[in-house]
Amino acid sequence: MEPFKWQCPHCNHHTTITNSNFKDNEFGLSINNADGSKLLYSYYIVCPNSDCNKYTLDAILLDTTYELRGQSYKHYDQKEKKRWRLIPNSFAKVFPKYVPTAIIQDYEEACSIISESPKASATLSRRCLQGMIRDYWKVKGNSLFKEIESIKDKIDPLTWQSIDATRKIGNIGAHMEKDINLIIEVEPNEAQALINLIEVLIKDWYINRHERQIMLEEIVNVGKTKTELKKKN
Structure with a gap:
């Protein structure tokens, strides 16, 4: 396998995974059945951070096609x-305690149900986004649309477009279509994209602000210390 970059979901440590930290396996279902052939691929990764050293275990079910090649069946078109x-039991990352609890709860729940119901996950991402906008930007309108419009001139255009797209996708699960026979699905990769945006915004709006505050307070304290030393001399 080629080494790849990875972030541990237990300790948030960024690292590069190699063969020494990674194992995988495949189980093929080639028996004739009503749903077609399947392949179950599983892998686990051990965090190389000595302060963590915990493992993650993931599984992926794939539609596949089998054909006889030599003495064994091989799969393709996965x-x-x-x-x-x-x-751990979801794809949720661990965030600092100073991020509001309500936001973390919605985020973690969106992560936990993404496989079972991408539409419900997208709806929770929408709710999480609204909570972040109200908390961080101190705005509150009659609708999420108006709240997003109120911060349009405060953030960069691409971030704003991503936030507005999250609102629209989340609306699919939050509101029934006028034609109840019209069903618009949300794919797992689309729900995951919304979760990725939530993670980016938590880092940009909460973590970066917190780290900046600590850095600036440290500079202020250094200045006070030097001023006191100057007075004594």
Whole structure:
């Protein structure tokens, strides 16, 4: 396998994974059945951070096609059908305690149900986004649309477009279409994209602000210390 960059979901440590930290396995279902051939691919990764050293376990179910090649069946034309994070029990990242609890709860729940119901996950991402806008930007309108419009001139255009797209996708689960026979699905990769945006915004709006505050307070304290030393001399 080629080494790849990875962030541990237990300790948030950024690292590069190699063969020494990674193992995988495949189980093929080639028996004739009503749903077609499937391949179950699983892998686990051990965090190389000595202060953590915990493992993650993931499984992916794929639609596949089998054909006899030599003495054994080989699979090809794979398409991901479902994905599970088994350990820890969701794909949620661990964020600092100073991020509001309500936001973390919605984020973690959106992560935990992404495989079972991408539409519900997208709805929770929408709710999480609204909570972040109200908390961080101190705005509150009659609708999420108006709240997003009120911060349009405060953030960069691409971030704003991503936030507005999250609102629109989340609306699919939050509101029934006028034609109840019209069903618009949300794909797992689309729900994951919304979760990725939430993670980016938590880092940009909360973590970066907190780290900046600590750095500036440290500079102020250094200035006070030097001023006191100057007075004594």
